[in-house]
Amino acid sequence: MKKLFTFILIILLHISCSDIIEYSPYQVKVNQSQIYLNQENLIRIQNLESTDLNPFKIVLISDTHTEYDDLNHIIIELNKRDDYDFIINIGDITESGLYKEYKWYSDIIKTLNKPIITVIGNHDCRSNGKYIYDEMFGNPNFTFEYNNCKFIIFNDIIWGEDLENPDFEWFNTSLHNDKQFNHVIPFSHIPPWDGQFSYANEMTFNYILDNNNITYSFHGHDHHFSVRQPYKDILGNVVYTTIENIKKRTYFLLTIEKDNIKIEKVNI
Amino acid sequence: MRLFKIIICLCICLLINKQSYSQNKVIASYLSKSDTLLINSEKIVIPRRVIIPDHNRLQFAGAIGCISAGFGYNIGKRYEITFMLGLENDFFGGSKESIVTTSIKNTFNLFHPFKINNNLSFIPTAGISINWGFTNNTFNSLPSHYPDSYYFQNKIHAAPFIGGKIRYDLNIKNCYKRAIELYFELGSLDAYIIECVRNDYVGINDIMNLAIGISIYFE
Numbered sequence: 490m491k492k493l494f495t496f497i498l499i500i501l502l503h504i505s506c507s508d509i510i511e512y513s514p515y516q517v518k519v520n521q522s523q524i525y526l527n528q529e530n531l532i533r534i535q536n537l538e539s540t541d542l543n544p545f546k547i548v549l550i551s552d553t554h555t556e557y558d559d560l561n562h563i564i565i566e567l568n569k570r571d572d573y574d575f576i577i578n579i580g581d582i583t584e585s586g587l588y589k590e591y592k593w594y595s596d597i598i599k600t601l602n603k604p605i606i607t608v609i610g611n612h613d614c615r616s617n618g619k620y621i622y623d624e625m626f627g628n629p630n631f632t633f634e635y636n637n638c639k640f641i642i643f644n645d646i647i648w649g650e651d652l653e654n655p656d657f658e659w660f661n662t663s664l665h666n667d668k669q670f671n672h673v674i675p676f677s678h679i680p681p682w683d684g685q686f687s688y689a690n691e692m693t694f695n696y697i698l699d700n701n702n703i704t705y706s707f708h709g710h711d712h713h714f715s716v717r718q719p720y721k722d723i724l725g726n727v728v729y730t731t732i733e734n735i736k737k738r739t740y741f742l743l744t745i746e747k748d749n750i751k752i753e754k755v756n757i
Numbered sequence: 758m759r760l761f762k763i764i765i766c767l768c769i770c771l772l773i774n775k776q777s778y779s780q781n782k783v784i785a786s787y788l789s790k791s792d793t794l795l796i797n798s799e800k801i802v803i804p805r806r807v808i809i810p811d812h813n814r815l816q817f818a819g820a821i822g823c824i825s826a827g828f829g830y831n832i833g834k835r836y837e838i839t840f841m842l843g844l845e846n847d848f849f850g851g852s853k854e855s856i857v858t859t860s861i862k863n864t865f866n867l868f869h870p871f872k873i874n875n876n877l878s879f880i881p882t883a884g885i886s887i888n889w890g891f892t893n894n895t896f897n898s899l900p901s902h903y904p905d906s907y908y909f910q911n912k913i914h915a916a917p918f919i920g921g922k923i924r925y926d927l928n929i930k931n932c933y934k935r936a937i938e939l940y941f942e943l944g945s946l947d948a949y950i951i952e953c954v955r956n957d958y959v960g961i962n963d964i965m966n967l968a969i970g971i972s973i974y975f976e
Contacts, residue, residue: 508963509962509965509966509967510818510966510967511818511819511820511966512818512820512822512823512845512849512850512852513820513821513822513823513843513845513850513852513856513858513890514820514890514914514946514948514949515852515854515856515890515892515895516845516850516852516856517852517853517854518850518851518852518853555952555955555956556956557952557956557958557959558956558957558958561958584948585909585911585948586894586911587948589949589963589964590952593952593958593959593963597958614894615894615908615911616890616892616893616894616895616911617854617856617892617893617894618894619893619894620853620854620893624853648902648903649894684904
């Protein structure tokens, strides 16, 4: 009997280090190797920067959910080309915000040659997802500069977090073109016309963009590709672009020139 | 921390309940399976109380918390139902947000016990648990501000498992702790199984989790 107990104890100690011990699907317990991935990738982006890169290209993907095979396929294709600088994933990296879904995603993006920035989506806020995102990727609201362009990553999820409004105050101050940037480009998961926003929020979103002279805003969530100006009759000329989900095996190439931004759909 | 104390108290209560009764022979026979009493040479059949559980369990891991405790009933020779309460928080398991899980575990003994020696035997098991997870943003029906069927519910999960147990029979007189079992279960979760079927990337080893526990049988 004693031998049996020691045997079981040894097995217990051995396996407690590996993944087979799972305490809860909702757990907020991120490995040290997986924390602050956005910050890690931002450092890689800053290292890329040189003064004569303008114009440059970035890749947009969105709504990867749990389509890991499609994501893997696209990563293989992206690793083949070298003419872009980094990738932005505009939200919804999980289906139910479970820890394992986050882990699978973070394992896959490690195979990318280029840095990737991950925006938070509404599905990522389900159950304890927001807390896992905070641990794994850091603060969901942040800005970074690259080649005299300012990129704004904005968390506009309100339902998962039981908020009434997104942090518009932060959004407004961040969008301010304070250093003569060529472009200020916001990325957020949910487009303003979505049902999650009240009419006031929708109008505020558009007003803030227009007030800061923003021309382009990029979103995911709708799962289809559209470039339009829905508020042209009401206020401003902001061009809203939503991109397709990864299941359609497409990615989008954004060419940022000195005074123009072009978007191109790439089918695999 | 308060929740943890409650769980520990519950666990201790469950472990001592039958032992304390067994001091009294009348009550002891009242609780045992032979429910007949001989009083003044008359046979009195007393229905067995079902409220007092047949077994208690303490479990480590298994997707229902770092530690979980519970009680259950043996229905027939093959089927056992166990009600478990599990906890994971910063101290137990290291999750930043605390998670309380209740689980109804349905275990089936697959075959007759394989005898190892007089007291020891091995029994393969299989079954399915239904787990309720209580933490932030879990719900059965969506909060009112969502449109209908915007999300699928994320509170209840079905968790099938296979496993085995090593049973050690205690043949001690006047004691109702009749057996101690060490068990292990390799389980998964419905959400993971769906991903495993849909994706080549997610392998079987990615979705499995191991639970180890001890159960004490009174019978």
